[in-house]
Each structure stands twice: as C-alpha cells, then as structure tokens.
Amino acid sequence: MGSHVKGLRCRACGLDTDPIAAHVCTACFGPLEVVYDYDGMAAEVTREQIAAGPRSVWRYAPLLPELPGADPTARVDLQAGLTPLQPAPRLAAALGLRELWLKNDTTNPTWSFKDRVVTVALTVARQLGFDTAACVSTGNLAGSVAAHAASAGMDAVLLVPADLERAKIATSAVYEPTLIAVEGSYDDCNRLGAEAAGERGWAFVNVNVRPYYAEGSKTLGYEIAEQLGWRMPRHVVAPMASGSMLVKIDKALQELVTTGLVADEPWTVSGAQAAGCAPISTAFAAGSDEVEPVKADTIAKSLAIGTPADGPYAIDAVRRTGGWMQACTDEEIVSAMRLLARTEGIFGETAAGVTVACLQRAVAAGEMDPDEPTVAIISGQGLKTLDALTDTMGPSTTIRPSIVALEDALEDLFD
Ligand SMILES: *Cc1c(COP(=O)(O)O)cnc(C)c1O
Numbered sequence: 001m002g003s004h005v006k007g008l009r010c011r012a013c014g015l016d017t018d019p020i021a022a023h024v025c026t027a028c029f030g031p032l033e034v035v036y037d038y039d040g041m042a043a044e045v046t047r048e049q050i051a052a053g054p055r056s057v058w059r060y061a062p063l064l065p066e067l068p069g070a071d072p073t074a075r076v077d078l079q080a081g082l083t084p085l086q087p088a089p090r091l092a093a094a095l096g097l098r099e100l101w102l103k104n105d106t107t108n109p110t111w112s113f114k115d116r117v118v119t120v121a122l123t124v125a126r127q128l129g130f131d132t133a134a135c136v137s138t139g140n141l142a143g144s145v146a147a148h149a150a151s152a153g154m155d156a157v158l159l160v161p162a163d164l165e166r167a168k169i170a171t172s173a174v175y176e177p178t179l180i181a182v183e184g185s186y187d188d189c190n191r192l193g194a195e196a197a198g199e200r201g202w203a204f205v206n207v208n209v210r211p212y213y214a215e216g217s218k219t220l221g222y223e224i225a226e227q228l229g230w231r232m233p234r235h236v237v238a239p240m241a242s243g244s245m246l247v248k249i250d251k252a253l254q255e256l257v258t259t260g261l262v263a264d265e266p267w268t269v270s271g272a273q274a275a276g277c278a279p280i281s282t283a284f285a286a287g288s289d290e291v292e293p294v295k296a297d298t299i300a301k302s303l304a305i306g307t308p309a310d311g312p313y314a315i316d317a318v319r320r321t322g323g324w325m326q327a328c329t330d331e332e333i334v335s336a337m338r339l340l341a342r343t344e345g346i347f348g349e350t351a352a353g354v355t356v357a358c359l360q361r362a363v364a365a366g367e368m369d370p371d372e373p374t375v376a377i378i379s380g381q382g383l384k385t386l387d388a389l390t391d392t393m394g395p396s397t398t399i400r401p402s403i404v405a406l407e408d409a410l411e412d413l414f415d
C-alpha cells in the first residue's frame with residue numbers, strides 16, 4: 001500500500017507545489033490543498049481491504065495524505081475514529097424526522113472529532129521532520145495536539161484564548177504541553193500563530209501543515225458511508241467553525257464515487273453555527289460568497305471563529321449539494337444539548353447543541369424532507385462544556401436520609 005499523494009495545489013489559481021510544509025500559494029496566497037493520483041488510488045483500494053484494516057481512521061490510509069515512503073508503525077496514532085454511527089429514533093421523533101443517525105465523535109481519544117485531523121497532521125509533520133507540534137485552538141484542538149504529541153514524544157506548544165472553558169484548559173494541560181493562554185479571542189490567537197509559524201521551526205497543525213490536517217476530516221465521510229453499508233448518506237448536518245469539516249465530508253463523499261467504492265447517489269451537506277458567531281450562515285442566507293468577519297460571542301466556544309478560513313468553500317459545498325445553513329441562539333444550544341441527552345443518552349458539548357438546534361430549525365422551516373434519512377455530526381463531549389449547563393442542571397430534589405423524606409419527595413415529584 002503506497003501513498004497516492006501527488007503534491008499540493010492552490011485552490012484559487014491551481015498552481016502545483018511539492019508536498020512540503022506550506023499552506024498558502026507562493027503566487028497568489030490562495031489556500032493549498034492535497035492532490036492525489038485518483039487512478040492509482042482507485043486501482044489499489046477495495047472495500048474488503050479497508051474493512052480488514054485498523055479500527056481507526058487509518059483503515060482509510062490509502063485515501064489520506066501520508067507521504068511516499070510512509071512507515072505505518074511510525075504514525076502518531078491514538079486510535080482516533082471509527083466512532084459509532086447510531087440510529088436516533090427518539091430524537092428523530094422529537095424533531096419530526098423519520099430517520100436520523102448520530103455520528104458520535106464524543107468517543108474519540110480526547111473526546112472530540114479533532115483527533116481525526118490531529119493524527120493525520122502529526123503523522124505527516126513527523127514525516128516532514130518536525131519534532132514540535134503547535135496549534136491555535138478553540139479548545140478541543142489543543143487537547144488533541146497535546147495528547148498526540150505526548151504519545152509520540154513530541155513537544156507541543158498551544159495557543160488558546162484565556163477565557164476558554166476550564167475543562168478544556170485542564171484536558172490540555174494534563175499532557176504537559178507548553179500551554180499559552182492569550183488575552184484575546186481565537187482570531188487574535190490565530191494572528192499570533194500565523195506570525196509565530198513563520199519564525200519557528202514548528203509544525204503548526206492549522207497553519208503550515210493545515211493542508212494535511214484538514215484531510216483528516218474526510219474520514220467522517222468515509223466512515224458514515226462504510227457504516228451505512230457502503231451507501232451514500234442522503235443528508236449530512238455538520239457544525240461549522242472554520243467550515244473545514246463540512247467541506248471535507250463533501251470531498252470524502254466525492255472521492256468514494258471517484259474511486260468506485262460507493263455508487264453515486266445524491267447527497268447534501270448542511271451547516272450549523274451559533275448565532276453569536278455565524279459569519280458563514282449569515283453570508284449563505286444573504287446569497288453571498290463573501291464571508292464578513294464577526295466578533296464571536298457565544299457559549300459554543302469550540303465554534304467561535306470569526307474569520308473562518310473555509311467559509312466560501314463551505315458555502316459552495318452546501319449550495320452545490322442543495323443543503324441548508326442555520327444559526328441558533330445560546331438558549332437553543334442548551335435546550336438541544338438537553339434534548340440530545342434525554343432522548344438518546346448522549347452528552348454532547350455546546351457544538352453538538354448547535355448541530356441539533358440548527359437541525360430542529362431547518363425541519364421547522366421546511367428545509368428538510370422529514371421522510372429522508374439524515375446523519376448529524378456530534379463532534380464533542382459535554383463534560384468539556386459543563387459550564388454551559390451548571391446553572392440549569394441539578395438534582396430533582398434534596399432530602400434528609402430517611403424513608404419518610406424519600407416518600408414525601410416522591411409524592412411531590414410524581415403525584
Ligand atoms: C473544531 C470543531 C468543529 C468544527 O471545526 P471546523 O473548523 O469547521 O472544521 C466542530 N465541532 C467541534 C466540537 C470542534 O472542536
């Protein structure tokens with residue numbers, strides 16, 4: 001099994017580059033993307049071979065950007081991926097849908113979908129000769145980079161906004177990276193990261209190795225199709241921060257057709273944002289391709305990117321496939337987190353609340369055919385965003401330790 005990576009190509013002007021650590025085109029500053037030899041890929045990869053592969057994203061190795069000469073035993077691998085795709089009949093009924101599936105990425109090694117992108121980014125970074133992994137993070141990325149770097153004996157340098165949820169700080173710090181809290185927004189961190197990446201010899205996962213990093217999100221699309229019995233999902237709903245995950249799910253489904261792994265049937269991708277940071281959904285609603293930067297203010301901190309790099313590409317994918325975009329309030333996020341928990345037993349983070357709340361909005365607005373099956377991405381774990389719930393959640397009642405008190409309480413609660 002070899003690598004099918006041909007190199008990097010500018011998404012704006014089409015200029016080709018060797019597969020190096022770079023994310024912008026030297027001619028036009030457009031974003032770079034990994035290009036593959038699809039004929040070679042199609043000739044090699046089969047469903048049987050994938051099914052016999054590792055129980056992680058690496059079962060799709062021939063479709064991922066490992067560089068030529070890759071040693072599978074040298075991967076930076078905590079077994080991300082192959083998370084459950086589970087039917088959600090009770091949530092479907094509550095939303096007015098006939099068939100709903102949840103892609104439960106809360107079960108990843110660091111409890112969010114970011115493990116998919118990080119295992120790919122750090123594997124390629126090591127191949128490129130880096131021994132320090134760095135990132136700018138809204139929370140989940142920091143924890144995932146720290147954990148993967150720790151497992152590989154790499155150094156990690158993480159830039160995060162100082163107002164991050166405490167649990168996201170702790171679940172990054174525990175791996176003992178260099179964790180730098182920046183008194184500013186994610187977008188401030190991002191500007192710093194871009195400057196630092198130019199000066200330091202680090203693999204900045206979402207800056208200079210971003211083209212490889214972003215490809216890890218494709219595994220969501222591959223897994224959904226494989227878990228549906230090698231069929232296309234009809235509709236996929238994804239939360240959007242930079243918009244990259246959504247764009248790569250669509251790319252993955254296209255690649256499954258290109259390589260002959262799955263029969264070509266129409267699908268749609270749809271995007272969910274929090275109203276307090278909805279630059280992509282706002283542009284989409286206005287029928288525009290121009291994503292205007294916003295100042296983020298929402299409890300969905302993992303999605304709080306005011307200048308989303310992949311915004312225009314997300315808009316294109318959603319328009320081209322016939323999907324929708326929505327934005328929901330912070331109150332709707334909390335209600336949707338609770339709805340998901342009480343109907344399906346899954347405790348998702350605020351980003352999961354965004355996905356479910358926006359799906360609810362789309363159904364109510366008549367933008368979803370309720371008879372067609374839908375897959376919603378549950379991208380992170382609720383324990384990391386407990387702050388969003390602690391004001392509203394607590395015991396049903398508190399009693400003295402006596403049977404009389406218990407019986408009185410039950411009577412009050414149920415009769
Ligand atoms: C990062 C993140 C996303 C989406 O990220 P994109 O930048 O749009 O790829 C979604 N959910 C969670 C929980 C995240 O941490």
Ligand SMILES: [Zn+2]
Pocket residue numbers: 010011012013014015025026027028029030
């Ligand atoms: Zn270019």
